[in-house]
Amino acid sequence: MGMEEETLAADGSAHYRLRCGPEHEGGPGVAHGGWISGVFVEIVGHLAVQMEQLAVTGALSVTYRKPVPINRPLTARAWLAGKDGGKWTVEGSIHLASSGTELAHATALLVEREMSHYTRAREWLGREEAGSDGTA
Numbered sequence: 810m811g812m813e814e815e816t817l818a819a820d821g822s823a824h825y826r827l828r829c830g831p832e833h834e835g836g837p838g839v840a841h842g843g844w845i846s847g848v849f850v851e852i853v854g855h856l857a858v859q860m861e862q863l864a865v866t867g868a869l870s871v872t873y874r875k876p877v878p879i880n881r882p883l884t885a886r887a888w889l890a891g892k893d894g895g896k897w898t899v900e901g902s903i904h905l906a907s908s909g910t911e912l913a914h915a916t917a918l919l920v921e922r923e924m925s926h927y928t929r930a931r932e933w934l935g936r937e938e939a940g941s942d943g944t945a
């Protein structure tokens with residue numbers, strides 16, 4: 810996703826240097842919105858990894874404030890905004906490195922899981938496909 814460096818701050822927030830390459834161009838000189846969302850999924854998810862907790866993204870809301878330029882140094886941050894049992898609210902932002910201006914902001918709901926999540930997912934897929942006649 811164009812991540813070049815990650816640092817963890819003492820307050821637990823994660824800070825990144827990154828850049829959007831031309832392969833993710835969504836309009837002349839600017840990033841595709843899917844790349845921006847993908848960066849957020851990665852950085853909010855990685856915050857849980859850093860805290861040694863397996864969690865999946867249940868919901869992600871992105872506000873695209875300004876076009877994100879390709880081929881320019883960017884910075885990003887992710888931080889824990891709240892926790893309610895096994896549900897985490899994690900926020901993220903992407904900034905133009907030269908000015909610090911916020912270009913996009915995200916709020917994500919992460920849901921804690923055990924590794925059995927993936928076994929159940931495979932079992933669920935098996936049931937779905939067994940019930941399908943293949944014409945869907």
Ligand SMILES: CCCCCCCCCCCCCC(=O)SCCNC(=O)CCNC(=O)[C@H](O)C(C)(C)COP(=O)(O)OP(=O)(O)OC[C@H]1O[C@@H](n2cnc3c(N)ncnc32)[C@H](O)[C@@H]1OP(=O)(O)O
Nearest residue numbers: 812814815850851854855858865866867868894896918920
């Ligand atoms: C440079 C370094 C870079 C490093 C990069 C490394 C990358 C590493 C990082 C990469 C990271 C990649 C990460 C990825 O890409 S994860 C991939 C994308 N996400 C998924 O595939 C998840 C698919 N969805 C599910 O599996 C289920 O729907 C989940 C598990 C999310 C919930 O299933 P379920 O509902 O059966 O779970 P529960 O019954 O235990 O519910 C628990 C609680 O959560 C509440 N709830 C659930 N969903 C929502 C919702 N949408 N809004 C509001 N609330 C919601 C729910 O009401 C309940 O609340 P409460 O009743 O307890 O109050």
